[in-house]
Amino acid sequence: MTRICDDFAYGDGPVETCFWNETINAAPYPPLAGDLSADVAIVGGGYTGLSAALHLAEAGQNVVLLDEQQPGWGASGRNGGFCCLGGSHTDSASLTRRFGATEAREYFLTERDAISLVDDLLARHEIKADTHSNGETVLAHRKKDLRALEKKAREISDLYGVSADLMSKADLTTQGMGGSFHGGLTIPLGFALNPRKYALGLADAAQKAGASLYGQTPVSKISGQAGQFRLTTPQGTIEAKKVIIATNGYGRESVPNWMAGRYMPAQSSVIVTRPLTEAERQAQGWTSLQMSYDTRTLLHYFRLMPDGRFLFGMRGGLRTSSKADQGVRHLIRRDFERMFPAWRGVETPYYWSGFVCFARGLTPFAGPVPGQDGMFAGFAYHGNGVAMASYSGAVLAEQVLGRQTLRHPKAILSPPGRFPGGRSRRWALWPAYLAYGLSDL
Ligand SMILES: Cc1cc2nc3c(=O)[nH]c(=O)nc-3n(C[C@H](O)[C@H](O)[C@H](O)COP(=O)(O)OP(=O)(O)OC[C@H]3O[C@@H](n4cnc5c(N)ncnc54)[C@H](O)[C@@H]3O)c2cc1C
Incomplete structure (x- = not known):
């Protein structure tokens, strides 16, 4: 089983002090012990795999998720809980060049649909996930970014058919988003949630719909072909007619071999404060529950949560060792204090990190694996997978069933190419981060 980062990243070290773990208890799903057969086997139990499992089980399929x-x-x-637009890391002009204007538009409407899908799943399965925030607000960290926000406001209206609200610095202060920002743009799409409550709620819904879920069950090999795939795990095998790969940034080069080189794990990190007092919130001028991020390419994302704690996230490091993780904890704390100076003395007892995933073409993938009839994969949401991974799972379920009620835009059906550099491909992130960091100054 070939993984491309240090073992630390695949263990519990990065989530030892994750705030979400304290917000919900869940009985672990048992390991697979024995041999099973299924209509569909799903590898990976994040939003992609769980959403696929739920939709397939609701359609009457015999589903096993590992x-x-x-x-x-x-x-x-373990994410920041921004259920928002996004999923690709590219703009409308390049999508139009690659897929044509109609398909580019289809893709952007898909991003909007993805948010509605999560909203619908939460309501339909009565998942209580501490939702808040009316859309999201982008904050200009430099004066010159205000012009970019004006352009973005026009794009939002063209692409998603909604009107975004431009705000001056004074408007931000009035709305409880005080700080060093020069202005902002509120996009009235999306909301914030507790990501773990949502994930475990989906798992529960999938199980109630009839899917069989297993934990502590790594799939080390997939052999066979459509109609008779065989998945190998330590204590049992699954014979399945169809397979969905939903491993995203935690994937393996060999599960299946087609994945090799096609996913780029990159770390994102988060800190959470203790509950802030009313006086502390007033002192910083930040009292809004609006989920927000800044205009940097290597952006910071943050939100005051309904329980008064403040969540603050940013990109993680390039190395994936325990020592490197502690270094990132120091850096994220430094940025937090710079951006919210009134909270310099506020403790941040929670810190964690994890993998987001990029694809070479910078668009998400949810489609058939080329040359492997009956095998499908969904991954690469470029740091915005709460909505898009959930949607991809639903799209993959439809592809398995041979149906289509949702949009399946070409942009997400186009299989990603391989990154250069093989298993060492993450080194390419060094110059990219350096260039982005300089462009953010
Ligand atoms: C710190 C952080 C903050 C983020 N913030 C946001 C945010 O605010 N908003 C947003 O939209 N997105 C955010 N993201 C991204 C978002 O969380 C992801 O895009 C999304 O969760 C991906 O879901 P997934 O199901 O595809 O993958 P994952 O949730 O990563 O699940 C993959 C699963 O596959 C399993 N797996 C891997 N290999 C195997 C194998 N061989 N056998 C069996 N199982 C296997 C792993 O154990 C894992 O559970 C953030 C991510 C991180 C790490």
Whole structure:
């Protein structure tokens, strides 16, 4: 089983002090012990795999989902909880060049649909996930970024058919988003949630719909072909007619071999404060529950949560060792204090990190694996997978069933190419981060 980062990243070290773990208890799903057969086997129990499992089980399929740790253990149980637009890391002009204007538009409407899908899943399955925030607000960290926000406001209206609200510095202060920002743009799409409650709620819904979920069950090999795939795990095998790969940044080069070189794990990190007092919130001028991020390419994302704690996230490091992780904890704390100076003395007892995932073409993938009839994969949401991974799972379920009620835009059906550099491909992130960091100054 070939993984491309240090073992530390695939263990519990990065989530030892994850705040979400304290917000919900869940009985672990048992390991697979014995041999089973299924219509569909799903490898990976994050939003992609869980959403696929739920939709397939609701359609009457016999579904088995396997996670090497536990459902919700990966990025899905540890993210910032921004259920928002995004999923690709590219702009409208390049999507239009690659797929044509109609398909580019289809892709952006898909991003909007993805948010509605999560909203619908939460309501339909009565998942209580501490939702808040009316859309999201982008904050200009430099004066010159205000012009970019004006352009973005026009794009939002063209692409998503909604009107975004431009705000001056004074408007931000009035709305409780005080700080060093020069202005902002509120996009009225999306909301914030507790990601782990959502992930475990999906797992529960999938199980109730009839899917069989297993934890502590790494899939080390997939052999065979459509109609008779065979998945190898330590204590049992699964014979399945169809297979969905939903391993995202935690994938293996060899599960299946087609994945080799096509996913780029990159770390994202988060800190959470103790509950802030009313006086502390007033002192910083930040009292809004609006989920927000800044205009940097290597952006910071943050939100005051309904319980008064402040969540602050940013990109992680390039190395994936325990020592490197502690270094990132120091850096994230430094940025937090710079951006919210009134909270310099406020403790941040919670810190964690995990993998987001990039694809070479910078668009998400949810489609058939080329040359492997009956095998499908969904991954690469470029740091915005709460909505898009959930949607990809639903799209993959439809592809398995041979149906289509949702949008399946070409942009997400286009299989990603391989990154250069093989298993050492993450080194390419060094110059990229350096260039982005300089462009953010
Ligand atoms: C710190 C952080 C903050 C983020 N913030 C946001 C945010 O605010 N908003 C947003 O939209 N997105 C955010 N993201 C990204 C988002 O969390 C992901 O895009 C999304 O969760 C991906 O879901 P997934 O199901 O594809 O993958 P994951 O949730 O990563 O699940 C993959 C699963 O596959 C399992 N697995 C891997 N290999 C095997 C194998 N061989 N056998 C069995 N199981 C296997 C793993 O154990 C894992 O549980 C963030 C991510 C991180 C790490």
